[in-house]
Amino acid sequence: MDNAASRPKWIARLALLAFAAGCAAWLLRLDHAAKISTNVLDLMPAAEQSPELGIVRGFSQGAQARVVLLALRDSRTPDAPPTAAALALATALRGSPDFAEAVVMGEPSADTELGRKIFAHRFEWLLPAWLGEREREFAASGARPDEFPRWLAARAADDLEKFLTRPEAAAMQEILPRDPLLLVPSLAEKTRLLATPAANAGGHALVWALARASPFAEEGQGPVFATIEAALAQVRADHPGVGLRWTGVSRFAAASRARIESEIGLLNTFSVLAVLGVSGLLVRRIWRLLHLVPIILLSIAGAWTISTLLFERLHILVFVIGSLLSGVAIDYGFYLYMQPSLRPDEPYGEKLRRLLKPLLASCLTTVIGFSLLLFSDLPLIRQIGVFVSAGLLCALGAAMLYFAQLERPLLEGRVLGGFARRGGWRRTLVRGLALAAIAIAVLGPLRLTWRDDVRELDLPSPELHANDAALRALFGESARRSLWLTHGATLAEARARLDVFLVSRGGTAAGSVGQLLPTETDWKAWQTRRTALAGFAGEFRTALAARGFTPESFEPFFTAWDEARTRPAPAAYESLAADLRAALTGPLALLSNSASAPFWFLTVVEQPVVEVTPAPHTIALNQLASLNDLFTRYRWSALRLSLLGLGLVIASVFVIYPPRRGLRIAVIPAGACFFVFGALGLAGQTLNLFHLLGAFLGVCLSHNYAIFSSDHATAGTPPPIAVRLSALSTAASFGVLACSRIPVIHALGLTVALIVVTTLLVVELEPLARRAHA
Secondary structure, rough: OHHHHHHHHHHHHHHHHHHHHHHHHHHHOOHHHHHOOOOOOOOOOOOOOOOOHHHHHHHHHOOHHEEEEEEEOOOOOOOOOHHHHHHHHHHHHHOOOOOEEEEHHHHHHHHHHHHHHHHHHHHHHHHHHHHHHHHHHHHOOOOOOOHHHHHHHHHHHHHHHHOOOOOOHHHHHOOOOOOOOOOHHHHHHHHHHHHHOOOEEEEEEEEEEEEOEEEEOOOHHHHHHHHHHHHHHHHHHOOOOOEEEEEHHHHHHHHHHHHHHHHHHHHHHHHHHHHHHHHHHOOHHHHHHHHHHHHHHHHHHHHHHHHHHHHHEEEHHHHHHHOHHHHHHHHHHHHOOOOOOOOOOHHHHHHHHHHHHHHHHHHHHHHHHHEEEEOOHHHHHHHHHHHHHHHHHHHHHHHHHHHHOOOOOOOOOOOOOOOOOOOOOHHHHHHHHHHHHHHHHHHOOOOOOOOOHHHHOOOOHHHHHHHHHHHHHHHEEEEEEEOOOOOEEOOOHHHHHHHHHHHHHHOOEEEHHHHOOOOHHHHHHHHHHHHOOHHHHHHHHHHHOOOOOOOOHHHHHHHHHHHHOOOOOOOOHHHHHHHHHHOHHHHHOOOEEEEOOOEEEEEOOOHHHOHHHOOOOEEEEEOHHHHHHHHHHHHHHHHHHHHHHHHHHHHHHHHHHHHHHHHHHHHHHHHHHHHHHHHHHHHHOOOOHHHHHHHHHHHHHHHHHHHHHHHHHHHOOOOOOHHHHHHHHHHHHHHHHHHOOOHHHHHHHHHHHHHHHHHHHHHHHHHHHHHOOO
């Protein structure tokens, strides 16, 4: 008999141990650094339809994110840049396996080498575009096509004559005999905004470096920081007065991970303390709450295990939000643990069968609602749906199995006075409160405003942002300038769209690396124009002589012109871009992508973003509007899924319960949600996607309390102590989240806590309202 009675306990014990061992084995061998992301763009779908977001995602995973900006200054000579120290630092970084490139900005040798390459390829890269512009001007004049060589020669000679009157012509005297068409001087004028910052940037020497590893990976953070420190120590051996300031995505990523990990620890600790504090007020023997600890731990372990099994990569915010499970997972434990037996010899199995209906109704309706989040386009919402659903299922299973091992499991609560005492003034008060709540729930939401800001996904870091802004100003970034990206499905399409954008700028200065590359149309036209321009050299000699030039002094140009006309053309337009790509190094190499789709070119415009009219297929990169708009779109997607999920929850409640009880269970959480949104609207609170997610979670959890208090509400008695304890524990847990320094976590925690507290007040006051009709 004893063996038969103990067999279910051993089965439950073995099942719990097997589950715990499986979770531990998986989580201990998990590569947490590779599995958990702090990259905000991992919150976006990998297959996002927006090409702009795809490009921004590519930035975060490509070389642009690996850039490190360093500024050195010597305290002994604060007004003179420590160029020698900067050269030594760049050399040390290049010699490290952690850096692919390191160049001193404004270094003459680097600029000279690039200029030499551009000059050597001027006929392939610059001439087709120059001819295209002149041919379009000629076509607008209405002259006969056979007059084009003479017109072109006269126009080129006029431009040369005018250029020589300008101050900058003195610096170009050496190349003008070989470039009288002014291909290189014109390019220098067009792309002056891309020029490297002056070596003397407020007494700073500037170093631009490119790390090898992703800034979001551990190898792109700690080792890079150590290399910079080691290089600086090496430089200070010869230059003891040198100080260094630097910035990079890796600094933000490392700081963000450290702050969020600290936040997780604090939230979990204070959440447990809050739950224990609430329990101490409502439970007689608080040490018996230790029986709930295994349920909480198994719930969280199960949620971690299942989520990491199903998703290749999860964002760390999922686990921050997951810290709430310590307050939610014990709902089922409280309900089982605090329900007395109907008779002294009632077996645990019989008690469990008696309580199974509200337990399953509570858990499964919530899980059904959260399961619909799996259909969201936003990875974070899908991950939260899995994490919460898995945690709740594990909590229910762990609670049922764990208490099967105990003899007469019962947690006694304190007997507290309730609200529902007889008295006319109490009924009047409840009626007044109900009318006020209804008014707030109806009118308040009309005043709500919504705004999503991607910056609210992270902890604020004013020191890092101030340092980053100061350094970028030294490197030439300015609020008076804006950065624009033009993209296309093909290289030719992107380059053609860049021309459209540049033309739309009118007289505003704008520079792009794409101006080094002709459009495909001009490039192909040059292949046919070469024959038509056979007489151009003679016409140009005549035009030069007519303006007082000595044609023989330009013989190097005419030799190169003849060679360019007869030189075989590149096999494809893409090969021309490949030659240009090979010539660009340092910062200029990151201003375009001509290697693979999506193709794009960056343009610096001498105007703030707000003063520039966007062109088709061109987006501003120095603003967060595109990401914020994307989050707004996903908020509406989440709203549709949440409404559908709540619809399924309510439908499942009506399947399980009679219509009148089902209506009560459905109305209480929904009314609490509208009341909270109304109160936030009247308070002038701006809401975002995470307020919406909090409302969804709060309504699903509030269904538990509406279900667990259903029998008592029918009898006109206050809710059981288990409901009070469970709701207050959940409210305390989410109240801790509301204190988070991460804005979106604060929004979610505050919303859930308010909805749960409102629901608890309703179920506490409900019996008194019912008596009013007795």
